[in-house]
Amino acid sequence: MARKQKTGSTNANETRENLLKLAARTFGTQGYSATTMRAIAEQAGIEAASIYYHFSSKEELVDEVMEQGAGRIVQELNGHIEALGPDATAEQRFRAAVLGQMTGLVKHGDFALAHGRLLGQLPEAVRERQVKRRERHQKLWNGLLEGLRTEGRLRGDVDIHLARIFILGSINSIQSWFNPRKGALEKIADQLCDMFFAGVSPPAS
């Protein structure tokens, strides 16, 4: 059940979460520098100065947007993999990861978009942390691909590095074109995996 806030007056956490959402959307569409504290405040119906009660700076604000963006995507991805149980094949895990990451990108659109687009525009301190996060994420995918290799689902001459770039580039591009009316995510993920596998798997016979 929902726990009561300790603070009186209008709920701080709620405002904070709202600001984060609005910041994510604005950062993602306008970029870091072009997004002003005033613009975020206006959308929330408060003055820019009031943001500083919830966040100490613009930098802290964007940092948390990035954290949440990365966190939500990974969580979705992991959730899809874990739902398979421990006996899943490498291919099942890989396919779950593809659908999981796509789902994360679409479900947490604003945060995911900000996360994907802002890396190159961030203040140094924030950027460094996010670069490390991204490296961990790539390792996760490397692991999935190595699993495929172990189970004989990757041709010997396929470069894992390149395959990862190939599949991640495709998955992530979904942000710029996916429209739920044009087809279910599951179907798109399947098609993408089919294309991927028919390319990397050894000839059937």
Add this chain to the structure above:
Amino acid sequence: MARKQKTGSTNANETRENLLKLAARTFGTQGYSATTMRAIAEQAGIEAASIYYHFSSKEELVDEVMEQGAGRIVQELNGHIEALGPDATAEQRFRAAVLGQMTGLVKHGDFALAHGRLLGQLPEAVRERQVKRRERHQKLWNGLLEGLRTEGRLRGDVDIHLARIFILGSINSIQSWFNPRKGALEKIADQLCDMFFAGVSPPAS
């Protein structure tokens, strides 16, 4: 042979070209809003005000960076295709396009990077024109893929739209990782196409 300038004093065109290059690099790495006229001027060793002798505004400057970025990539791509002669197969043309676009991205790094990263951050007027340019570019790729289909190099159930997204996402991601010391572009393009074709082509038998 090189033609003499009509103007006296230090060559205006030269400075203009230099400013464009520096602008491309800075826009591409920092983003549109974060790039200041001062920063560009400083790199060129002049004052910010002097830029306005060569460009009427920041908007015009970024517009030309975008134009050149798009133009150089397409030119490289077309050059590779045309070098094949008129009797080339659809697959040869496709493979030439992949290598051509990759070459363009690497060869004109600063302009290509700016072109790829700035779309979402541009002033409306500039953005609209570039969105149209991108659509033309996508149609070019659709044409290449339809050629493949006509010549029986695409499985019937492969969605051309998705295949285009798949291959373009992969090609374009080269900007963020390619290192000439790690392997020739030709080899990477080949590997990418091999992965692509072994997926989309009908089973050999």
Add this chain to the structure above:
DNA sequence: GTCTATAATGGGATAGAC
């Protein structure tokens, strides 16, 4: 062709009232 000086605007952030 580039400079200095400056206008006009808007940015992030803080102080202190309520």
Add this chain to the structure above:
DNA sequence: GTCTATCCCATTATAGAC
């Protein structure tokens, strides 16, 4: 928790000297 008022500085762009 949010406000108003304000500081201080950076920004794009222009005017006019050289």
